[in-house]
Amino acid sequence: MTGQMTAEELELTSSYVDPYPGRKGRERIVETCGSCGGTGVYSAPSKITFYTSAVHDVTTGCFSCAGTGARSFLVSSARQTARRRAQEADRTRRTAARIARARAAFMASHGAVHEALAEKHALLRHTDPIRGRIGLLLQAAEESHAGDLDVDEWRVAAEAALDDLANREEAKRPVPTGRVEIEADVLSTKWVESKYGGSLKMLLSGAGWKAWGTVPRSLDFNGRPARGHRVALTATIEVSVDDEAFGFFSRPTRARIVTAPPVSEED
Ligand SMILES: [Zn+2]
Incomplete structure (x- = not known):
């Protein structure tokens, strides 16, 4: 991965990296156990003891490596794990990018109306029925990336709510005192x-x-x-x-x- 990538390229790229480049899949890797740092001993208080080969005695052994201080696995299974994690990460990243793209498209066309709704929503009383309508519109906009929002209908309803609000403000008169x-x-x-x-x-x-x-x-x-x-x-x-x-x-x-x-x- 070199230089700047476009959003689309980022969406299509896999983040998989071969954890053991150049090694054969059937090769066995032996690594120091990450849980016990190779001591074979469980570091927190424990009552469970067993023969722990790293110390040649019965003690509170490390569960991760069964007290050997080391873990061994095939290169192929490490690759499989890395591939699965990369796929999960890629899926999450693609979903986030898709949502961001849909939101940007929505805001490009309806950003000003959305902003006006949000402003009114913050100002109106909680019991105001128009505030309730605006709240539903804002929520629908929030979920517009899911694709089941009729954007034209949303726009009409949003403008109607703002019109009703303006008309109501217009009709307001000072209360007699x-x-x-x-x-x-x-x-x-x-x-x-x-x-x-x-x-x-x-x-x-x-x-x-x-x-x-x-x-x-x-x-x-x-x-x-x-x-x-x-x-x-x-x-x-x-x-x-x-x-x-x-x-x-x-x-x-x-x-x-x-x-x-x-x-x-x-x-
Ligand atoms: Zn261990």
Whole structure:
């Protein structure tokens, strides 16, 4: 192997090197035992003793050479072992090269979109459904070298996710703050434990903003899930530090249901 080789040449080259060049396959090689350094004695504490020819006595002998201090083998079997190891190494190297080539090809065409997805993925909240979509796209790209990814479909889905995200950002409006009357849809509810016993919280979705707070006792959903109801209430809203479209409401009063979702079969 001389000079620089191309990736393809590297992929095709075998890394096999004859361990005993010029020797005949039937020749026997005798080597000092690598495990005991030729002493024939096992170096770590052991209770197993046997006649150890290297010391002409019963002692804790080396298992690798059976206490002879030497190992002998045929040149042909050493070559066989070397060939098998070289094949394993070559297989691993070829797989790695194939993956690297496929990834480079993918990135050459879709690197910018991939980078945009990765950036958004790092910024979005863990519970964000668009983050989930982006996560799946990034994972699919990661496995694109396996060959079962429709790259055109991936590209369309990736751009759709980025568009949806941009549209959502566009539609965001600052949450109203102070003591205000609001009307909003219940997106979800969650029981939150506290040292005072816990309370039912809800996430409200208004016109371009969201707010989180305690469900007022006066709100009666008639035993149905709160999700999908449109409610009106007066509350004090404080804006979140990292998102002007997100707020926390407290001390809700005059709460009422504006519209209830249609009754479905699951209700
Ligand atoms: Zn040994």
